[in-house]
Amino acid sequence: MSISTPPFSEEHEQLRQSARGFIERELAPHAQQWEDERWFPDAVFPKLAAQGLLGLKYPESYGGQGGDYLHEAVLCEEMARIGSGGTAAGIGAHINIATPPIWKFGTEDQKQRYLVPAIRGELIGALGITEPGAGSDVAALSTRAERVDGGWVVNGEKTYITNGERAHFIVTAVKTSAEGGHHGISFLIVDRCDGVSSSKxxxxxxxxxxxxTISFQDVFVAEENLLGELDGGFKLIMANFQWERLAMALGAVGAMTVAWERTAEFARQRNAFGRPLSGHQAIRHKLADLATSVYTCRCVTYDALRRFVAGEDPLREVTMAKLLTQRACFELMDDCLQIHGGAGYMRGDSSPQTHPIERAARDARLGPIGGGSDEIMREILGRVLGL
Ligand SMILES: Cc1cc2nc3c(=O)[nH]c(=O)nc-3n(C[C@H](O)[C@H](O)[C@H](O)COP(=O)(O)OP(=O)(O)OC[C@H]3O[C@@H](n4cnc5c(N)ncnc54)[C@H](O)[C@@H]3O)c2cc1C
Incomplete structure (x- = not known):
């Protein structure tokens, strides 16, 4: 299966090789330990920064690599090779959802204080939108920011926040006016400080x-930490979603590719009834179907990516890519697990002959929920398609 498909150029493929080498050498060997410890070290961020991998799409003037979203797309796919969805998610939350709004909507001062150290891996970011009472229905959020002299005082609670325990700053959606619905939402960059507490x-x-879960209790946030327009936060949420969903689609394509390759190899090696599993038509056909699914997901995702990079507003294509890939990835993981038989049900470390397919299957289950669930994708498509 070739991966040097347009829109990627030779330069992107070189990046792919170097990012893959780094990930396989420096991160993947630790995946099992980090999974067991329920934590990957913060030191991973400066390590990635030293390779230029935290600032691929950001301008050189901020310490980035001066690349574009295609460079970032390469990394999104390759992160599947860490073999730990949690580690990829923590890194991904930092580079794909927490820092982009600062780059796009932040003041020069905010970029210097947050984006520059984030690209260096010195500060870790999180995006805080979801609340116990507001997930899919973002407009229902109730974390309040009351105007005081020189800034705001924030009270409320966010939940399911990736990097929620380790983040130094949280790009936080708050209500800044009593207006209902999508109005009166703003974003504040909240430092971890007195009044901010989290529980894993x-x-x-x-x-x-x-x-x-992150709680804010009478947290003072200075005026200069308002991100984007006052009461204009909904626009920021929507702008952020497109890249987040594309990044998730790319991550799924990467994870599916790795799982397919390893399962095909397993099927060639493992014998049953006097021949390799791949010699049995039922298994061979299943692997052929799975390869077709990987290819389809890749094509749909790359089409959305091409349009996104060309400056279109590909809401329909990005939404379809997110919807298709997340469910397909989970289903593929289940099929790959089945082909592994009992070994597929074992943890990767307890059975050296296996790929940690059980972990990949568990990790993949988040896709149809996070970043906008399958049902919400269908609601968006319903609107876009004029239904
Ligand atoms: C591991 C993990 C990491 C996450 N990281 C972050 C993060 O970093 N930052 C952040 O802000 N959030 C994060 N989230 C939150 C995530 O975005 C939400 O879980 C998701 O948007 C769904 O919201 P909810 O869980 O409140 O479900 P609900 O909105 O309560 O939905 C419950 C179910 O009802 C369905 N549903 C809801 N509305 C409709 C409708 N109109 N029609 C049909 N069905 C509907 C949903 O699809 C879902 O199946 C994370 C979640 C998880 C699990």
């Missing part, structure tokens, strides 16, 4: 990542 959540997959 236990979950089905993504074990190495710190998904947390």
């Amino acid at each position: 959540l236990d979950k089905l997959g993504w074990h190495a990542s710190d998904t947390a």
Whole structure:
């Protein structure tokens, strides 16, 4: 399966090789330990920064690599090779959802104080939108920011926040006016300080990542930390979603590719009834179907990516890519697990002959929920398609 497909150029493919080498050498060997410890070290961020991998799409003037979203797209795919969805998620939250709004909507001062150290891996970011009472229905959020002299005082709670325990700053959606619906939402960059507390959540997959509930109790946030326009936060949320969903689609394509390759190899090696599993038509056909699914997901995702990079507003294509890939990825993981038989049900470390397919299957279950669920994707498509 060739991956040097347009829109990627030779330069992007070189980046792919170097990012893959770094990930396989420096991160993947630790995946099992980080999963067991339910935490990957913060030191991973400066390590990535030293390779230029935290600022691929950001201008050189801020310490970035001066690349574009295609460079970032390469990394999104390659992060599947860490073999720990949680580690990829923590890194991804920093580069794909927490820092882009600062780059796009931030003041020069905010870029210097947050984006520059984030690209260096010195500050870690999180994006705080979801609340106990407001997930898909973002407009229902109730964390309040009351105007005071020189800034705001924030009270409320966010939940399911990736990097929620370790983040130094949280790009936080708050209500700044009593107006209902999409109006009166603003974004504040909240430093971890007095009044900010977090508690880590236990979950089905993504074990190495710190998904947390964050409480804000009378937290003072200075005026200069308002991100974007006052009461204009909904626009920022929508702008952010397109790249987040594309990044998730790319991540799924990467994870599916790795799982397929390893499962095909397993099917060639493992014998049953006097021949390799791949010699049995049922398994061979299943692998052929799975390869077709990987290819389809790749094509749909790359089409959305091409349009996004060309400056179109590909809401329909990005939404379709997110919807298609997340469910397809989970289903493929289940099929790959089945082909591994009992070994597929074992943890990767307890059975050296296996790929940690059980972890990949658990990690993949988040896709149809996070970043806008399958049902919300269908609602968006319903609107776009005029239904
Ligand atoms: C591991 C993990 C990491 C996350 N990281 C972050 C993060 O970093 N930052 C952040 O802000 N959020 C994060 N989230 C939150 C995530 O975006 C939400 O979980 C998601 O948007 C769904 O919201 P909810 O969980 O409140 O479900 P709900 O909105 O309560 O939905 C419950 C179910 O009802 C369905 N549903 C809702 N509305 C409709 C409708 N109109 N029609 C049909 N069905 C509907 C949903 O699809 C879902 O199946 C994370 C979540 C997880 C699990």
